Amino acid sequence: MESNSSLSADLKKVARELQSHKIELHQTRAYLQCILQNSTELIFATDAEGVLVSFSKGGVKVLGYSLEEVFGRPISDLAEDPESFASVIAGCQQEGCAVALDVAFRHKGGEAVYCNVSLMDLTNREGQRVGSVGICQDITRQKKLQEDLIQVDRLAEIGRIAAGVAHEINNPVAVINEASGWAAEVIADAKGLSPDDREELEGVVTKIKAQTLRCRNITHKLLGFVRDSDLAKKEFDLHETLKETVDLLKSEVKYTSIEIDMNFVEGPLPVVSDARLLEQVFVNIVANAIHAVVAKGGENGRIEIRTLKRDSQIEVSIEDNGGGIPEEHQDKVFELFYTTKPPGKGTGLGLPICQNIVRNLGGELSFETTVGVGTTFTVQIPAQ
């Protein structure tokens, strides 16, 4: 009897312990589940062969796949370079854990996703390796930001160098300018010149003068680009500015069949901004539109300028039915010194300067283009 009662007491004790272990297990599982469900990072588990057996909710965010879609696939398949990722996994098998920075994966949508990956071996009670667990932290955004920052830095540096060069070049250009002016006067006064020679020399001097003007144009634009001018903000009617822009460019379309339509929201469009700088932007964009239409042949050329007021934002779109911007040029449109025009026609400064101005005014300059159909540039600026 006595042994019976002690046995039952033991049993009760074991049952209690089991119950408490069960609770503990339940809590641990809930805790892990919570981490797996809520983490924005991709947490995965593979078997010993590297085949995926678990894939956290974060994986959907990071790579776009759900567990069902990747279950049974080797994890290295998801990497941009499966071979080098497989070697990371192999390294983990030797060391028990591994960290790989900046590993490129491919998102379900096709774009590259960069992650910092840490891997750890999963072992059973006997200490045998049964798989691995990995955590992937998405660093694509940071990486992009960092690249942007480097780019901005580089641009600023280029700007400073360019301004220095422009400034230095202005002096010799000034000398050439004066020398050619003096030469013109000497030629005008010269007695012994044949009419042919005189004409020839006058032509040469005129060309020198024209080319110094060209240099001057470039250096002044460049210096204007670099300087952080104070904005002269005041209230004005944007519609007036746009009308003036079109007036200014009337001579450009005089002998073409290009039509410029103005589709404005009703009434005046008051904004508080820098009218002079905005006009510079519009002149540039409309002139580009005219060139695009002319380059296409100018037949039935049409440029439409639209205005729109959206809450506190003003939008001006300039649409042309020119040839559009070929794909290979599209990401270079705002690049400094990038031009598709023949030498002497474009400086590659127009649109970068426009973008700079619009940004300084707190807005954004963007474009949409379809090859063969046309291009629309859109200036968005705050109304105040």
Added chain:
Amino acid sequence: MSDQENIRILLVDDEETLLEFLSKRLLKQGYTVKAAFSGEAAINVAKEEPFDVAVVDLKMPGMDGVETQEKLKEIQPLLQCIVLTGHGSIQSALESGQQEAFQYLLKPVDYDQLVAAIKDAYKKKMELQSTKFREEVEKIQASGLGAHGIRKAIGKLQKIYGIE
């Protein structure tokens, strides 16, 4: 060219070749021109000779255009200065604190534009000069000076015209 003959121009720039051609052209048109290749040299010339208009480069080694212009004005208060700048922005030139200049022009400057500016500056100088002269004459009349005073006063008037 009679009005041009009377304009006395002081050119100040460390770019000697530039001044060579600029002075040749201005001289040919009948202006009276002196060239100085530094701010310091300009000051020395201005101590000896009166000018109507000075054309000063902003960026020079040693004494820069701002300081040169200020010093020139100390010596010859009615002198009008045209400042040449290589800066893309006239605004930035203005910000450097020389509101005293008659006009700012961007380098490389267009010759006709420069000549027009020189003529405008000269006109302004003439107006200031007449005003000043009239004031001095009125002062002399009001004070009723003797012979000695008149001699002194005429010296002063000559100084206004830069003909002592």
